[in-house]
Amino acid sequence: MASLEDGYSIGQLAKLSGVPVKTIRFYSDAGVLPERDRTAAGYRLYGEEDLARLELIRTLREVGVNLATIRTLAERDLRQVLALQLRAVETQLTALQRTRAVLRATLERGRPSETDLRRLNSLGRLGAAEREALMDAFVAEVGGGNRARERWLTELRKAMVPELPAEPTIEQFDAWLELAELLADEDYRASLRKDDSGFWERRDRDEEAGAGFEGWREANGEITRTVLAAIEQGVAPESAAAVPIVDKVVTLLAGMYGAPDPGPEFRRGLSRGYEEHDPRATRHWELVAKIQGTPWPHPDTIAHTWIAEALRAHPA
Incomplete structure (x- = not known):
């Protein structure tokens, strides 16, 4: 003893x-x-x-x-314990910085309103644990059991729900709250699960065959580069000069979707898909840009907006 x-x-x-x-x-x-x-x-x-x-x-x-x-x-050994304590303290400091930033911005605006009080009451929803729990539920529900889509969403999870800056502006704070509400929206999740379901079923089969996302990424990147180059050259989506560009894009998309014939029927299906695209998905990425303080619209958004207009102008 x-x-x-x-x-x-x-x-x-x-x-x-x-x-x-x-x-x-x-x-x-x-x-x-x-x-x-x-x-x-x-x-x-x-x-x-x-x-x-x-x-x-x-x-x-x-x-x-x-x-x-x-x-x-x-x-665990002492070094691990101290490292964990450091992370915990840093988390507390970040939370305090955010609270300070929101309080300061609220007071600078003049007399606080009910909206300001609701904003302050929402500060507890901004922690890493809350963000992870939100994304876990989002990925599981939108993935809907499709392994390829779940994997893709998992790769995108940090981009889809970015962390707030330590001292966010009121606009960034409000964007985060709106994004959290959007991700928790059952109707939005159901819409995303239904969107491009055929494409993701094919991706799931490709996954079973050992194919990854590399070819998909390359094709998508080529589509964006092709369209942005056309926009930079002043090619309007409704112009005759857009036709060969649309044809190339349709061919690339047909390869991504596994469509044997990129003909009129496939083009009409693409156009219909753009028309039925849930605007909340675009709003999602706009909110991400606001939180991160990055330019909006994103190049991919610019490219696909052009494609949608070009398909309407050149259906066949």
């Missing part, structure tokens, strides 16, 4: 950390801060590492981490 000289008693640890003895005892009994040893008299003993762990536990509890998750820390 160890002696009290070999470590901190629970009372000493409480004094050093500022955490009540009762709380430390609860953490030890729950397995999140197991004592290092016990004296012959049965007193719990803790070491220097336990002092650091206790501070981390307190920090993690303040940001809502449950005890089951914290319990795994007992199996």
